[in-house]
Amino acid sequence: MTPEQDNDCIFCKIASGEVPSGLLYEDDDVVVFPDINPLTPVHLLVVTKKHIPSLAEMSDGDTPLIGKMIKAVKQVAIEQGIAERGYRITINSGADAGQIVPHLHMHLMGGRHLYWKH
Numbered sequence: 001m002t003p004e005q006d007n008d009c010i011f012c013k014i015a016s017g018e019v020p021s022g023l024l025y026e027d028d029d030v031v032v033f034p035d036i037n038p039l040t041p042v043h044l045l046v047v048t049k050k051h052i053p054s055l056a057e058m059s060d061g062d063t064p065l066i067g068k069m070i071k072a073v074k075q076v077a078i079e080q081g082i083a084e085r086g087y088r089i090t091i092n093s094g095a096d097a098g099q100i101v102p103h104l105h106m107h108l109m110g111g112r113h114l115y116w117k118h
């Protein structure tokens with residue numbers, strides 16, 4: 001745990017290595033691991049090492065982290081073999097979006113056709 005992490009947060013515990021998750025990617029700011037309850041054949045979580053409760057609660061100084069997350073998405077999507085056929089990223093922020101883990105994360109989903117607008 002770093003001072004920027006929260007002892008009571010499951011994603012902080014995964015990011016620090018305290019809880020094993022089958023990490024697929026790690027850099028100074030971001031980790032990627034499989035969602036425990038996958039909704040698609042490839043369903044990964046892209047998680048900041050810093051504990052930020054939600055997108056809505058990000059400070060202006062944290063916004064470069066979004067670019068770091070996208071960089072991880074692009075690399076992992078290639079490694080997972082979904083870059084060519086396509087994938088979707090989602091950030092749930094707050095109750096109406098159904099955010100259940102209060103630590104900033106992107107869902108990276110692919111491996112099948114993802115329906116949109118129907």
Ligand code: AMP
Nearest residue numbers: 010034035036037092098099100101102
């Ligand atoms: P949400 O907060 O709604 O954007 O989604 C949180 C996601 O985290 C859900 O899809 C859960 O299945 C997933 N999740 C919760 N706990 C774990 C865990 N320990 N390891 C991996 N995924 C998890």
Ligand code: ZN
Nearest residue numbers: 009012051103
């Ligand atoms: Zn956290």
